[in-house]
Amino acid sequence: MQGHELEGQGNSLKLQEYQAKKIVALYGIPLPEGEIVATPQDARRVAARLGGKVVIKAQVPVGGRDKAGGIALVDGPDAAEAAARYILGMQIKGLVVRELLVEEAVAVAQELYLGLVVDRGSRRIVMMASAEGGVDIEEVARRAPTSLVRVSLDPFLGLRPYQIRELAAGIGLPPSLFTAFSALAQGLYDCFPASDATLVEINPLAVTQAGQLIALDAKILLDDNAFYRHPDWAALSDEHQDDPREREAREAGLSYVKLDGEIGCMVNGAGLAMATMDIIQHHGGRPANFLDIGGGARAERVAAALRIILADENVRAVLINIFGGLTRCDEVARGILSVLSEIQPRVPIIVRLVGTNEEEGQRILARANVTIAESLAGAAQKAVKAVRGVLKAGLP
Ligand code: GDP
Ligand code: MN
Secondary structure (H helix, E strand, O other), X not given: OOOOOOOOOOOEEEOOHHHHHHXXXXXXXXXXXXXXXXXXXXXXXXXXXXXXXXXXXXXXXXOOOOOOOXXXXXXXXXXXXXXXXXXXXXXXXXXXXXXXXEEEOOOEEEEEEEEXXXXXOOOEEEEEEEOOOOOOHHHHHHHOHHHEEEEEEEOOOEOOHHHHHHHHHHOOOOHHHHHHHHHHHHHXXXXXXXXXXXXXXXXXXXXXOOXXXXXXXXXXXXXXXXXXXXXXXXXXXXXXXXXXXXXXXXHOOOEEEEOOOOEEEEEOOHHHHHHHHHHHHHOOOOEOEEEEXXXXXXXXXXXHHXXXXXXXXXXXXXXXXXXEOOOOHHHHHHHHHHHHHHOOOOOOEEEEXXXXXXXXXHHHHOOOOOEEOOOHHHHHHHHHHHHOOOOOOOOO
């Protein structure tokens, strides 16, 4: 699987800062007081209520908002309204800002980093801390790798007191802040499995000039595979912010991750999907996506999958690899045919279809404008050739 971006987060739902803050607040993480607003008038009202300096923060689920001009530190209601007018409607990394978090400003003495992530390599949750907070953790890892302290958590023992001490000492935390730091680390740790997160991050974790710890930013990625346990999550995913194809796939019951290659893949079973992607790479191609239609998919789900793949403008060939068991080849063929009766695909479609009801499936596809392959290697080679322009679209 090297070369694909499936490790690490997998398929995750990234929360907005204010949503992440609501969750970590339940675990006792100290936060500035604030409110979410959508108009300059409301920004003024909240600033007046909070009094003093406030921070106006664009709510888009991407990092680097500060650099993009999406965060403003202002003096009072007038300046809050002006800053809100400026930031609302702004685009940050392609996302339009529709909401702002207005928070009381904090006098910062130092910015720390504290986060938890699933480390798939060691199959453990890892807690990380750094005295170089405020910037992306990837940047910290590059610029000041020795400043990043990591402790690996035993799944049965959890976060141990000595590990909290190791983190605190590693970032040079003043002893006077240890009790607060310890409570914060424990709260963050409790939050992680309870919310089915793959990442929880406080960055920056500010040390205030008054000598207190407070979370200025929070980031949470939720594991898509746990969606069924959290019906409330549907309300968290904002249709304006989601990749529309990933959203469509989720609604159709498909596991779909967009990648940056040219060969669209439709496969049943995650293992077979990965093997298919690897064999595409082996023959010199690059997968445009990971897509698992799951077991026993009916024609409608197959059709939804093919529509999603064909809607990706990077796709220059489609490889359908079905190993029928619970999944019936005739259903798959009917799904393919129904899409081809609606739209004329602009790229060749190569199909390898074996297993349950294979003959019926092949018979249905004989009428379709697709290329049939006998083996997976043959199918991958045909797809790679098609992308290289050796085969013209639509030719067998
Ligand atoms: P990001 O750039 O998208 O990660 O947004 P952050 O929420 O991390 O904010 C970026 C930076 O804004 C922080 O690193 C702080 O330097 C600054 N900032 C945010 N809130 C406050 C605040 O209340 N007081 C001060 N002084 N700075 C703040
Ligand atoms: Mn941040």
